[in-house]
Amino acid sequence: MAEHSILPEYASGRPDNQDKEVLLSFADDIKNKNSNNEPKFPGNRPYKKLSSMPLIPKPGSNCRKCGYCVTVCPVGAIDPQTFKSDKSKCITCMRCIKVCPANSRKVNKLLTKAAGLALKKSASVRKENELFI
Numbered sequence: 001m002a003e004h005s006i007l008p009e010y011a012s013g014r015p016d017n018q019d020k021e022v023l024l025s026f027a028d029d030i031k032n033k034n035s036n037n038e039p040k041f042p043g044n045r046p047y048k049k050l051s052s053m054p055l056i057p058k059p060g061s062n063c064r065k066c067g068y069c070v071t072v073c074p075v076g077a078i079d080p081q082t083f084k085s086d087k088s089k090c091i092t093c094m095r096c097i098k099v100c101p102a103n104s105r106k107v108n109k110l111l112t113k114a115a116g117l118a119l120k121k122s123a124s125v126r127k128e129n130e131l132f133i
Helices: 017-032 068-070 094-099 109-123
Strands: none
Touching: 068 094
């Protein structure tokens, strides 16, 4: 229910007021649900591995080396000396790109374009929120 982190044209403006109402309803459902029930999630188990060509952010030449990206990376994937992302740790959340004050961090444009084409069919239509409890 949020704007896509890599391709913001998908789910732009989300969460919106409708999403916020659904969230409040979900919160009520969770409070009233028996906590002993095991949630049932759709999808395959085990999940398939990520693409062999992950979208890993890199610092550009205009990087100020302020270190802000290092402090906000949720998995500690950015080296504080080189500001490069560790491919084995990066979860491609793109938070470092969103918060970079110099707008320096980027991902490969060709790979981003390919990801956009792959997502176009499934992500072009509004998806409603689902709660699995």
